[in-house]
Amino acid sequence: MIRIRDLRKSFGRQPVLRGVDLDVATGEVMIIIGRSGGGKSVLLKHLLGLLRPDAGAVLVDGTDITKVRGAALEAVRRRYGVVFQGGALFDSMSVFDNVAFPLREKTNLGAGDIAQRVEEKLGRVGLVDMGHKNPAEISGGMRKRVAIARALVTEPEIVFFDEPTTGLDPILVNTIHHLIQDLHRKFRFTAVMVSHEIPEIFEIADRVAMLHEGVIIETGDARSIQNSTNPIVQQFIHGAVEGANHAA
Amino acid sequence: MTDGSARPETWLLPARWVEALGRVTLYLVESLGRFGRFLGEAAALVFIPPLKLSRLTGRVYFIGFKSLTIVILTGAFTGMALGLQVFLTLQRVGSEAFVGPAVGIALVRELGPVLTAVFVTGLAGSALTAELGIMRITEQIDAYMVMALNPTRYLVVPAILAGIITFPMLTAIFDVTGIYGGYLVAVILLGLSPGTYFGQMHAFADMTDVMVGFWKSLCFGALVPWVCTYKGFHCGHGAEGVSRATTEAVVLSCVLILVFNYFLGSVLP
Numbered sequence: 005m006i007r008i009r010d011l012r013k014s015f016g017r018q019p020v021l022r023g024v025d026l027d028v029a030t031g032e033v034m035i036i037i038g039r040s041g042g043g044k045s046v047l048l049k050h051l052l053g054l055l056r057p058d059a060g061a062v063l064v065d066g067t068d069i070t071k072v073r074g075a076a077l078e079a080v081r082r083r084y085g086v087v088f089q090g091g092a093l094f095d096s097m098s099v100f101d102n103v104a105f106p107l108r109e110k111t112n113l114g115a116g117d118i119a120q121r122v123e124e125k126l127g128r129v130g131l132v133d134m135g136h137k138n139p140a141e142i143s144g145g146m147r148k149r150v151a152i153a154r155a156l157v158t159e160p161e162i163v164f165f166d167e168p169t170t171g172l173d174p175i176l177v178n179t180i181h182h183l184i185q186d187l188h189r190k191f192r193f194t195a196v197m198v199s200h201e202i203p204e205i206f207e208i209a210d211r212v213a214m215l216h217e218g219v220i221i222e223t224g225d226a227r228s229i230q231n232s233t234n235p236i237v238q239q240f241i242h243g244a245v246e247g248a249n250h251a252a
Numbered sequence: 253m254t255d256g257s258a259r260p261e262t263w264l265l266p267a268r269w270v271e272a273l274g275r276v277t278l279y280l281v282e283s284l285g286r287f288g289r290f291l292g293e294a295a296a297l298v299f300i301p302p303l304k305l306s307r308l309t310g311r312v313y314f315i316g317f318k319s320l321t322i323v324i325l326t327g328a329f330t331g332m333a334l335g336l337q338v339f340l341t342l343q344r345v346g347s348e349a350f351v352g353p354a355v356g357i358a359l360v361r362e363l364g365p366v367l368t369a370v371f372v373t374g375l376a377g378s379a380l381t382a383e384l385g386i387m388r389i390t391e392q393i394d395a396y397m398v399m400a401l402n403p404t405r406y407l408v409v410p411a412i413l414a415g416i417i418t419f420p421m422l423t424a425i426f427d428v429t430g431i432y433g434g435y436l437v438a439v440i441l442l443g444l445s446p447g448t449y450f451g452q453m454h455a456f457a458d459m460t461d462v463m464v465g466f467w468k469s470l471c472f473g474a475l476v477p478w479v480c481t482y483k484g485f486h487c488g489h490g491a492e493g494v495s496r497a498t499t500e501a502v503v504l505s506c507v508l509i510l511v512f513n514y515f516l517g518s519v520l521p
Contacts, residue, residue, distance in 0.1 A: 053398075054397060081397070082400045086395070086398045088394065092390060094395070105399075110401070
């Protein structure tokens with residue numbers, strides 16, 4: 005279980021997170037929505053231990069990752085899989101080597117077992133026979149799917165998705181969402197996803213949290229968020245230009 | 253025109269200067285601390301296994317082999333220019349016989365290590381910074397961290413070790429081609445006897461001169477990858493950030509090469 009408590013972060017004099025409180029239950033798909041520049045990616049970086057907060061705590065099964073360093077932080081990260089916004093594939097490696105990399109570096113598996121697991125994961129994301137290609141030679145949608153395969157190859161307990169469908173066409177958006185849904189059903193990992201894809205995310209989310217101006221203003225299942233009486237939530241999910249939340 | 257707020261602002265001006273000076277000083281001290289800590293972490297990881305040997309060989313190829321052509325070319329022409337100028341100068345006092353030792357000692361002690369380091373910085377160091385900078389802005393370095401892998405072990409340690417291995421070799425190649433460049437001009441073009449060129453060099457230059465050049469190149473071999481990987485690791489946002497980091501890496505490396513060259517030259521025998 006992930007518990008975020010009164011998380012605060014400022015860059016210079018600009019407060020980005022103003023006291024975030026959020027719980028993510030084991031095995032659920034939690035989707036964090038909110039306007040661009042609202043602090044979603046900053047919040048995710050705190051969950052990954054890439055940023056240190058000014059105050060507050062991020063407890064992963066009781067370990068406050070904002071307080072630990074070195075081996076203790078690595079022990080928590082070993083349970084993670086992360087799909088970055090741009091994929092963050094290593095461009096000096098082939099697709100196969102990208103997916104195999106965490107297994108080669110973090111496990112004692114032999115080359116045969118690694119190849120089998122990589123091919124199995126590439127097959128699950130629909131990229132059979134693409135292992136020899138370089139990340140630069142494949143499309144944006146394929147890169148996202150390779151990133152998903154790499155994140156899941158070590159069969160992590162918690163998977164973070166940072167806007168995994170940004171910049172993709174509607175068909176690919178649905179393809180990726182269905183892929184995440186299928187993989188979640190099979191592997192039962194805890195998923196934390198930052199996304200803008202309304203209304204598609206309501207199909208895969210167990211719960212949705214809306215981050216607005218550095219605080220979580222609403223949390224609930226898809227139906228309760230869609231029926232929320234909060235005008236900021238309603239404006240966001242309907243994409244209205246006029247409303248409680250001023251357009252930038 | 254003055255208003256009510258102008259008076260207190262004038263009074264506060266010296267305090268603001270002190271504040272700005274303090275801010276700059278703190279920034280410099282913090283940057284130096286980060287810079288030193290970056291090297292300290294890399295140095296510690298050299299002795300903590302596993303050492304990424306395939307990455308090390310890749311970096312030796314990248315820094316060493318890919319710089320060979322430019323080192324041979326610049327070494328030859330530096331030696332030729334040096335041979336020509338030294339010959340013409342010494343000819344005025346009838347001491348052309350000392351062209352060999354003058355070219356040899358200047359190359360081995362000073363020009364070889366410094367110019368090799370400067371050219372390799374321009375060629376491989378800038379590419380190293382740009383590569384790591386792009387990895388930083390595309391979150392590839394973050395990807396290492398969230399995989400519970402230390403990016404310094406994979407990206408910095410091999411580069412610094414490769415620099416320490418390749419810089420002395422490249423410097424030796426620069427020195428040899430430079431000495432033969434000087435030979436080409438002084439002996440073949442200007443008519444100095446080959447025996448005089450090499451005989452006098454043998455008499456005046458000794459192993460101490462070679463060792464001065466060796467220690468300098470070893471020092472630059474650690475310095476250049478250290479600066480270039482640090483700048484790549486800590487680059488700003490976007491293409492502009494990578495571009496600025498690359499420029500800063502080359503400029504800072506070249507300045508530090510010259511500064512260290514002077515101090516090493518003063519300390520070493």
